[in-house]
Amino acid sequence: MTDDVCVLLPTYDEAATVADVVTDFRDHGFENVLVIDGGSSDDTRERARDAGARVEIQSGTGKGQAIREAVREHVTTDYVLMADADGTYRASDAEAMLEPLREGTAEHVIGDRFADMHEDAMSGLNRVGNGIFNGLFSLIHREEYGDILSGYRAFTVDSFERLRLSADGFGIETELAVECARHGVRTTVVPITYLPRPDGSNTNLHPVRDGGIILMAIYRQAKTSNPLFYFGSAGVVSGLAGAIVAAYVAYDWFVNGIPHNVLAIVAGVGIILGVQLLIFGVLSDLLVTLHGETLDRVEALEREVNGATDAAVDGTDSGPEGSDATAPSEGKDRADPPEQ
Structure with missing residues (x-):
């Protein structure tokens, strides 16, 4: 077909x-x-x-x-x-x-x-x-x-x-x-x-x-799928770049006595930014995980509510067909006085 x-x-x-x-x-x-x-x-x-x-x-x-x-x-x-x-x-x-x-x-x-x-x-x-x-x-x-x-x-x-x-x-x-x-x-x-x-x-x-x-x-x-990788990879690149620049600045300072103030600032910013991005990635990954767990619980509750509603509807539909549905009218008939 x-x-x-x-x-x-x-x-x-x-x-x-x-x-x-x-x-x-x-x-x-x-x-x-x-x-x-x-x-x-x-x-x-x-x-x-x-x-x-x-x-x-x-x-x-x-x-x-x-x-x-x-x-x-x-x-x-x-x-x-x-x-x-x-x-x-x-x-x-x-x-x-x-x-x-x-x-x-x-x-x-x-x-x-x-x-x-x-x-x-x-x-x-x-x-x-x-x-x-x-x-x-x-x-x-x-x-x-x-x-x-x-x-x-x-x-x-x-x-x-x-x-x-x-x-x-x-x-x-x-x-x-x-x-x-x-x-x-x-x-x-x-x-x-x-x-x-x-x-x-x-x-x-x-x-x-x-x-x-x-x-x-x-x-x-x-x-949104894997924020730890998304932000963490950028953080690693930034941190490594900062560390490489910092190593060059330290080498030139200790070996040749040449200061690189601007490069030192750039290296510090790169390392700090890398650490911040990595932390942000960890927090974002935690939020995504909690969000997924919350959605799973909401979906489970929806299934339970829908199941209870369906069961209630089925019970309501079958009620009048049972013997109890006719009991009030039968009782009323028995309570009526006979005709004179």
């Missing part, structure tokens, strides 16, 4: 591959294929329509904005299967991606490209970068998602609406992973096959620029 699934393909200048991707999904029974286009200058939209896809033009720019707009304005199904239109993902993996959603064991599914990655599918630089980003994510957000930058995902619309997403570009995959971890969205990882881009297909990814965006997205989101 695929009527409850919308295949979402964000595109920008993917004329070389989009028709084959749409056809692949339709051949596997997915009739509802939505292409959300970011203003392509080639024949992407026309080829997608000819292949049988529904095509919408996004109002803004960037992959992240396209996904948010598509899900909130153009998707009417319960599930979304999101993939890139560059021919690197296979429609044959779709059912495995959707299975955890339909079984109710997950709300968000990430396709792990490294489970079966073809040799030429990713450059060595990108492999190293992906490894670093995944390691940082696991360290900061305390979740192991395997491949947070994967573009092949399946999720429920309900879980998507609970996420606070703002990334416009390629940082959207990172933000999805962070928000799932933050909001407790049940997430699982499914092994998939990752193929090299077909000949004639050019990537829209710029490793250095987009890598920097992804790195900043991971670090920025740590402010």
Whole structure:
């Protein structure tokens, strides 16, 4: 059954591959294929329509904005299967991606490209970068998602609406992973096959620029997920810089007799700032922990209240059907005097 699934393909200048991707999904029974286009200058939209896809033009720019707009304005199904239109993902993996959603064991599914990655599918630089980003994510957000930058995902619309997403570009995959971890969205990882881009297909990814965006997205989101790392890492950098400058000032003073008053002040400020940031990180981490525990207790109380309310409603509904419900009227009948 695929009527409850919308295949979402964000595109920008993917004329070389989009028709084959749409056809692949339709051949596997997915009739509802939505292409959300970011203003392509080639024949992407026309080829997608000819292949049988529904095509919408996004109002803004960037992959992240396209996904948010598509899900909130153009998707009417319960599930979304999101993939890139560059021919690197296979429609044959779709059912495995959707299975955890339909079984109710997950709300968000990430396709792990490294489970079966073809040799030429990713450059060595990108492999190293992906490894670093995944390691940082696991360290900061305390979740192991395997491949947070994967573009092949399946999720429920309900879980998507609970996420606070703002990334416009390629940082959207990172933000999805962070928000799932933050909001407790049940997430699982499914092994998939990752193929090299077909000949004639050019990537829209710029490793250095987009890598920097992804790195900043991971670090920025740590402010509320892991404030000890967020403030502590800045404190360590500031403290170490101050300590290095202080060591130089002390050396030049004791060995050469040359004072560096300004540098000494800079070193002191750096060390003090580092200590303050570290303390602030510890306090913030404590507040986040207490906040999480409070939310857990509130949710537990809500479940208890809802359960008690449901039980009371059931008792009220069944009351009149019992034998006691007729007792007052029977007593009244017995108390009435006989007719003369």
